[in-house]
Amino acid sequence: MHINFNDRVAIVTGAGNGLGRAHALALAKRGAKVVVNDVGGARDGTGASSDAALATVHDIQTAGGEAIAHSANVANFEEVQSMVAEAMAKWGRVDILINNAGILRDKSFGKMDIDDFRLVMDVHLMGSVNCTKAVWDIMRAQNYGRIVMTTSSSGMYGNFGQTNYGAAKMAVLGLMNTLVLEGAKNNIHVNALAPTAGTRMTEDLLPPAVISLMAPESVTAGALILCDEEAPTRTILCAGAGGFATAAMFETDGIFLPVEQQTPDIVRQNWTSVSDTSVNEALQSGSKQTEKFVAKAMSYMQDNA
Secondary structure: OOOOOOOOEEEEOOOOOHHHHHHHHHHHHOOOEEEEEOOOOOOOOOOOOOHHHHHHHHHHHHOOOEEEEEOOOOOOHHHHHHHHHHHHHHHOOOOEEEEOOOOOOOOOOOOOOHHHHHHHHHHHHHHHHHHHHHHHHHHHHHOOEEEEEEOOHHHHHOOOOOHHHHHHHHHHHHHHHHHHHHHHHHOEEEEEEEEOOOOOOOOOOOOHHHHOOOOHHHHHHHHHHHHOOOOOOOOEEEEEOOEEEEEOOOEEOOOOOOHHHOOHHHHHHOHHHHOOOOOEEOOOOHHHHHHHHHHHHHHHHHHOO
16 A cells, blocks of 8 residues: 555654655655754754755745744753644644654763763653653544654664763663553554664764665655554664664563572573573563563462462
8 A cells, every 4th residue: 555644744853954854855745744843953963053944844845745844952842842833733733753853972981971961862862752742642632643763773782982872762762662552542653763874973984885875765765654554563663775674672581480599699500591582572561571470480389389
């Protein structure tokens, strides 16, 4: 089935350049009305300009689409609320939110200023929180919503010099996991995109030959899947250079030890069994871990009654 977003309203943050711009253009091309959000700062978050957002809006309108620009700083909840209110006043609903805005302030942890750590967390994590909070009740009331977090391999696997960025990008997955549970009854699907693309965020981190393979549009092809009516929920979609994969967190089956054996020495003696990956499970909520361990304990008690 051809994916389209006719009569849908989308907010894309950080949509003046790179991935956000590609997402906004693609959504508009397939019928969505788009709020192009961009504060217009540099890669490190300094400065501000409306030029980039207005340029994206111009390109959408020139192609026959509908869009408005808004320069809200996603780290400022009041500004985000104003942006959402403007979208509601113009179009009466918000169906799609792509939390894409981000900055980089890379430095090894030992040399990093704590303010640089905090600012990156504020933009990536609190920016996603602020934008999601501002649309959450709207999506609940209309019984429909598609929210995309932007995570990163730096968060899932680590990357030297990016403790702030990695922490923020892993944190949005924790946000996603609980929003999936809370939004399910109102048809709100929440997913995450883990992109790798040739943008100003990566232009001096990768060689030109590699950058040339990593068009933002190839990532956007995956992003739009997560915005569709038939989107999955609780999915981490990895995309870049034409490659697409999913990532997930699994837990080993583990072991049970009776009270008299619950010592660090015995846990270490059983480490091979504790970390055995032959039986893994992707748990669907935190309570499922508790259920698993309690079930093991109860089974032991029944077998030894």
